[in-house]
Amino acid sequence: MIKIEHPELDKIAEEYFDFIKETITDRAKIFKMILEQILNQRDNLDELAKKNWGTIKSFTKLLFKNKINLLKADELNGEKERRQELENKLKQGKKKDWVNDDVLQLCQSLSNEDKVKRIILASASDKDVNCFVIEVNNSFNLTKDKDNPTKDKESHLLINKIIDYDILKNTVPNEKTEKLIAYWLTERLNVNTCPYCNRSPIQTVFDNSANQKGLIRPTLDHFYPKAKYPFLALSFYNLIPSCYFCNSSLKGGEKDEDKDKDNEGKKNKVIITPKTHLNPYIDGFGDDAKFSFEFTEVQSQKSHPDNYKIILDSNKQKQVDKEKQRQIFGDNPNEGNVNIFKLEKIYQVHRDLVGELVVKAEVFKAQQENIRQFYQALSTNDSELYQFYFGNYLDEKDHNKRPLAKLTKDIVTEIIPNHF
Known part of the structure; x- marks a missing residue:
């Protein structure tokens, strides 16, 4: 994340x-x-x-x-x-x-x-x-029920009418365009990949008319669900720009394959709390969680995706804070962002990229002095060299600009640990 x-x-x-x-x-x-x-x-x-x-x-x-x-x-x-x-x-x-x-x-x-x-x-x-x-x-x-204040269903209905998520469909006040507030917000945040998965592009795009009609934008996920927390339905730091898959297919629940047919299609309920899940406005995985890979030479072509299994685990080279460890990986299947967004499982579809990165990184490692001298002659720096050669951003602060930026860096630095 x-x-x-x-x-x-x-x-x-x-x-x-x-x-x-x-x-x-x-x-x-x-x-x-x-x-x-x-x-x-x-x-x-x-x-x-x-x-x-x-x-x-x-x-x-x-x-x-x-x-x-x-x-x-x-x-x-x-x-x-x-x-x-x-x-x-x-x-x-x-x-x-x-x-x-x-x-x-x-x-x-x-x-x-x-x-x-x-x-x-x-x-x-x-x-x-x-x-x-x-x-x-x-x-x-x-409410007098201080232990469970959000159970008051009637009050929820009233709050939902006042603090109404549909207000984001209003146009931005005091502007001559028809730009909706939701589009304005995602454009201003300028988060170009889903912060939950870093897989899907989520750019905000307008038409070229003077009205600036919105064409596409990220979904806005309620980190704390508005059904349980109606007061937070429009809270700025509770609205996470995200892709449809993370917002609806994954965080919204999925079919429980272990249940009997009578329950097929019902959604699992995941309880989101600050102790069990990580809010991307607070922190990302950083280097507390790392992508790595297992190599099994099934195919003769080294870059072939069938040769790889992608692993997402704690960084073994540092002491990860216990609270953050729980937020990332959870103490049970309903906790942790890795679990709720099925990150390790879904990332297996990117084994082809891992294969390419491994081959590129090994060539780079063997020839890095020659490559570095060549790029120094072009008056470029390590970040530009990395971006040109591996096709993504090196600095963590830029990882929201392009999909799979964290995966790319983790795989490359595993093979070339002391260069970037």
């Missing part, structure tokens, strides 16, 4: 918050106004009628037991008719049992920009996310 690095990461996070904060706080204010009306705490129908009608329609469906069908905005002539429509329909509504003053207080809190900022910019290095969630819940007076 490759660490996500950017010289302006904190600045990007602040810009991102500025783009989404108004939508979040406005939604919370609309929810609050509807709740005040339902709970007979305030007559604010005139003010409410001026708000986003589509949002109001969506919110009222969530709050009532019986079906409340507000007319569409284009069927009403202005704010007076909207007010009358709201008054008539809200009187018919029977509020759900969980709609109470605590929920009203939650909406009041989420309309506070400073409190929302604490959520959106929550540090990726928080050691215990559960403690953070408890802190947030307590500050919002959300």
Whole structure:
């Protein structure tokens, strides 16, 4: 796994918050106004009628037991008719049992920009996310169940309406283009390979029009799943630009082949915690985990992929911190990034590259003085020589620029340990 690095990461996070904060706080204010009306705490129908009608329609469906069908905005002539429509329909509504003053207080809190900022910019290095969630819940007076605050399903529904992942489909404010926030974010982060696997390219590409319509971008994985942590659905350091395979096929679960046919196709549930998995905003594998290979001369051509088995293991030449060892490799099959993303198994499809690298590296090792003298005459450095000869980036900070950069370096430096 490759660490996500950017010289302006904190600045990007602040810009991102500025783009989404108004939508979040406005939604919370609309929810609050509807709740005040339902709970007979305030007559604010005139003010409410001026708000986003589509949002109001969506919110009222969530709050009532019986079906409340507000007319569409284009069927009403202005704010007076909207007010009358709201008054008539809200009187018919029977509020759900969980709609109470605590929920009203939650909406009041989420309309506070400073409190929302604490959520959106929550540090990726928080050691215990559960403690953070408890802190947030307590500050919002959300639940009395401090041991398991995220079990409150009704509150989840409300939070998901306010801190809504679909806000990323909005266009970037104050720009003349139609660039979506999600595309803006992945473009600014400029992570070109999946940090989880370092196998798949994940560039962000726009068309050439003035509108800058997005064509492709990375998926944004919730490191801590929004189903369990709804407050973190839009948190900057919880959104990991990643490839589809890591986000959906692997981290999202896979078919359990050991189960009987009645359970076929059901997803395994992997519990993500800071102690058991590594967040790429915090760290990458670095040299704590290394790719290596076993060679079995099955084919006469040395570079043939059938001659190789790729191994991903702890670096035997250094003492790896126990906590990080668990985050990378896990103490059981449900822990560790290597396990959740099936890295060693999936990397076997790149045995052809390993074969090529081994042959190239052995030639380089035998002729390195001659090769080095040649490149010195061209006024190049080791990084440029490495990139030209082995086709990838040498420095770890550049490994997010091209797929298979870590595999390439680990194999090359295993054969030529003292040159690069």
